[in-house]
Amino acid sequence: MNSRAMLRDVRCAVALAKFPGSGRLRWLRTHRARCLPCQAEQARRRKLQRQMHDLAEVTVPAPTGLATDVVYRLDRHRIEAVRREGSDSTGWMVAAAAAAGCAMALALARRALSAV
Amino acid sequence: MHAERVGIGRGFDRVGDPPHDVLVEAARNGDQAAFARLVAIHQHNVFTLALRLVADRELAADITQNALLRAWRAMPTFRGEARFSTWLHRITVNTAYSTRRRWRRGETANLECAAEIVDGSAGPERLGISSALHGQLHAALLGLCETRRSVIVLKDIYEWSHPEIAEHLGISVTAAKVRLHRARKQLRQLLAAAVDPSAGENP
Numbered sequence: 001m002n003s004r005a006m007l008r009d010v011r012c013a014v015a016l017a018k019f020p021g022s023g024r025l026r027w028l029r030t031h032r033a034r035c036l037p038c039q040a041e042q043a044r045r046r047k048l049q050r051q052m053h054d055l056a057e058v059t060v061p062a063p064t065g066l067a068t069d070v071v072y073r074l075d076r077h078r079i080e081a082v083r084r085e086g087s088d089s090t091g092w093m094v095a096a097a098a099a100a101g102c103a104m105a106l107a108l109a110r111r112a113l114s115a116v
Numbered sequence: 117m118h119a120e121r122v123g124i125g126r127g128f129d130r131v132g133d134p135p136h137d138v139l140v141e142a143a144r145n146g147d148q149a150a151f152a153r154l155v156a157i158h159q160h161n162v163f164t165l166a167l168r169l170v171a172d173r174e175l176a177a178d179i180t181q182n183a184l185l186r187a188w189r190a191m192p193t194f195r196g197e198a199r200f201s202t203w204l205h206r207i208t209v210n211t212a213y214s215t216r217r218r219w220r221r222g223e224t225a226n227l228e229c230a231a232e233i234v235d236g237s238a239g240p241e242r243l244g245i246s247s248a249l250h251g252q253l254h255a256a257l258l259g260l261c262e263t264r265r266s267v268i269v270l271k272d273i274y275e276w277s278h279p280e281i282a283e284h285l286g287i288s289v290t291a292a293k294v295r296l297h298r299a300r301k302q303l304r305q306l307l308a309a310a311v312d313p314s315a316g317e318n319p
Contacts, residue, residue, distance in 0.1 A: 044304075045300075045304070048300075048303070048304065048307070049272060051250070051253055052268070052272035052273055053272065053273065053275075054250070055250060055253065055254075056273050056274060056275075058164070059160045059161060059164050060160065060163060060164040061160055061163075062159040062160050062163035062177070062180060063163075063173070063177050066159055066163065066177060066180060066181065067152075067155045067159045069181060070152075070155050070159070070184045070185065071152045071155060073185060074148055074151070074152070074185065077185075078148065
């Protein structure tokens with residue numbers, strides 16, 4: 001490869017790399033305006049970008065029953081939460097009743113002892 | 117709150133349904149029926165994103181379910197600063213990565229792209245794509261390793277910014293840009309190789 005071809009390849013590589021601020025370089029602008037392979041490559045890249053962007057509109061259907069499963073799991077979570085809340089409040093009531101029972105038993109025992 | 121885009125075939129605004137924003141607001145206030153409707157609307161988009169990230173239908177279905185459940189739990193925190201679908205996408209990406217990490221915990225996962233073996237020969241069917249128009253592109257995407265594929269999917273398909281990608285993937289912005297550059301280059305090579313098999317021999 002001769003030096004001119006090598007320089008052209010380097011310029012093409014730099015032109016396609018789109019370094020920040022490269023648009024201000026006059027030689028690069030001239031190269032981009034004149035180099036047909038560069039322009040073709042740019043067009044190919046733009047087309048690929050468009051195709052990628054179009055994929056956003058392509059949706060793959062979710063497996064059948066997926067939404068139902070999610071709703072079922074939500075329901076299950078809710079039921080468990082309610083049950084937990086329920087069991088928590090029942091526990092408090094049992095504990096409170098037990099504490100009251102103990103207090104009453106202690107008071108009765110004290111009364112019995114003092115009577116003796 | 118951002119108004120959600122309404123489109124035919126996207127499942128939005130089925131006859132008799134309240135508007136999307138009303139559903140979101142109701143779900144935010146704990147209305148499970150409204151959220152169930154949102155699940156029905158967005159499940160395909162969430163599944164598609166998960167599938168593009170992990171390229172495995174079963175795993176993508178798991179990720180979709182977990183992401184939607186996480187979304188329900190996080191509903192009260194949704195402030196409407198971004199579109200609901202964008203918010204769901206963020207949750208899906210996070211879920212995909214945590215699920216993937218759990219999945220790989222027992223394996224000796226090599227995160228280096230060069231060492232990752234990707235079976236691109238399975239074709240677009242693995243992604244559930246039958247359209248000839250996008251089949252080749254999807255097959256080429258499958259040929260990318262997961263780290264590169266996730267960056268290119270999020271940037272070029274879902275139009276995330278570099279800082280967003282960096283934040284969600286736990287990498288620096290520079291690393292995200294480098295990965296994107298390499299992913300695009302590899303994708304072009306894979307597409308070229310698909311057209312002319314001799315073109316992809318020296319990547």
